[in-house]
Amino acid sequence: MSAFGTVFMPEMAISWFDGSTWSEHEMVSSNSIQLHPGAHVLHYSSTCFEGLKAFRHQDGSIKIFRMDKNLARFAQSARLLDLPAIDQEATAQMITSSVAHFADEVPAPPGSMYIRPTHFGTEPAIGKAAVPSMTSVQYILLSPVGDYFAGGDTCLRVLVDEKGMRCAPHNGMIKSGGNYASALRPIMDARAKYKADQVLFCPGGDVQETGAANFLLIDGDEIITKDLDESFLHGVTRDSILTLARDMGLKVSERALTVEELMERAAKPGCEAALSGTAAVLTPVGTLIHNDKEFKVGSGAVGNTTVMLRKALNDIQWGNSEDKHGWLTDVTAK
Template sequence: MPPETASQTAPPTTPAAFGTVFCDWMTVARYRGGQWSGPAVEAVAPLALHPGAHVLHYGSSCFEGLKAFRMPDGQVRLFRADRHAERLRRSAELLCLPLPPVEVVEGMIREAVAANRDDTPHPPGALYLRPTLIGTEANIGAAGAPPAEALLYILASPVGDYFSGGGRPLTVLIEEHGMRSTPGFGQAKTGGNYASAMRHVVAARREHGADQVLFCPGGDVQETGASNFLLIDDRRVLTKPLDGSFLHGVTRDSILTLAADLGYEVVERDFSVDELLAWTAFGEAALSGTAAVLTGVGELIRDGRRHSVGDGSIGPNTRRLRQALTDIQAGAAEDRFGWLS
């Protein structure tokens, strides 16, 4: 079991590369016989799964991603854990997985933070939490039935910047034919949606040096392979309205809330690739997500032609909104929205 009192070791000041290093402890709960076990803290180790486990054959898996931040007084606090716990349940419902109670998920997240508190980096790093829910029932005949057994676990990882290169603007390829996910299922945070986007991202990186792909089926701007997408200028933030085709980002919601509070007009409506490219002559574009935070786009590629977004650098409004969010997360600004817990 992890020590019950914090050690005297200073927290790391240089975070590991994103997602490559894991803390020693995870929290675990199991579903059998129609009920959830009590959560437990266990050492991070390989999972014992039957080769016929439902998740391995029928993709019964969903996950979340959120962060805990070290405050100036040394405390470690979570950012919008309640929203992430609720979203995990929505994903589980779409995947017909057993639904863990929100309070159980939140409690397990907090236990994972407490067990790995000393590994939480100083800002701008954070402790990244990965709640994961998988179907474990050994039944390869259950293609049309939900798993009767499941495992919920919370991993923790000290992280820094998601995109290599830190604060550099991103290059994004516009994909107008392929879709990231199926209509109605894109809002599930499940590995299948990321897998379906991966071949597009890999090809964009190989053929164009792009960092990500913006999916715009039929010219309708949706989201990238791993982040929500926003257009920003000196007075507006424009983004697609929520529907079932893409992930309902907690960071997206936070940025829109902050933008309105700072006096920007928040516009949620559909817009086309042509409008997007017209916007780049005067405005900014950015990706938002727990990992990406708010990362500026410097260049868009459409049909092999490169379009600079503004002057190709990260714009001042993107920097302003990102700073407003990270100041709250790091405890450098007042949390007037009650996001930290």
């Protein structure tokens, strides 16, 4: 099985902004893109992207999960980066037509078609460090992916870092490559020193998010996660999981969570922790590493609530349960 996100469909939808209007999108080869070496993105990181999935249902239909929510965040990222504004309706058409074009390639559950809309500044101007790009491009990459848990449901080891930040706090809501680059070195250091899978950034003792996912603490019938502000990414999977948790009668507390409270609660029997994101939905955390010491979260094993919430979301995505919230967009194959 190829690594997640390394296999791509041979064509992609693309549209260019020339400073005043977006071009009609067209399907082109996805193995290259022509770009000036002075392009704004290469020097000043004027780039944002999204990640969402399309699923094949038993009746053969193809459904995209929460496209409207991802498009709204995509538009928000572009706005906060001062990139040219995207036309959400046109981008939606690019996504649906791309998925329809490759409908036969959408894997059956537990696989899916991963969708990566990308937008970046193309203006060739290396003197614009403090000025936005006037031109840009957006395209839709498609990547068929398999079962994230094919190798078994393994609990993660997470380093609790009270000193570092994932990214600049005012950029936290932007889904931009620069924010992931900012977190990469701390993650690699944690991997080398502690064999950690991820870093949970908690500047000043405030529990925020990991380098690539939101963090949820599950204590009995209560889910605790940081309340939304501009310092961290507002995950679509996070929102979906919290919505389903409320539907199930669980208490959802979106509020400040200190490292002290986290460590105290995590030590309790039955406590669970998980990371939420598009790729894995909910991935259990079994060990927290803090001040050079290791601590089990609850029993250190996969928790029942984590599994229950992940299954509830997967069942909607895969068409095994009712889509009560209108999260699925139907795609007609071409």
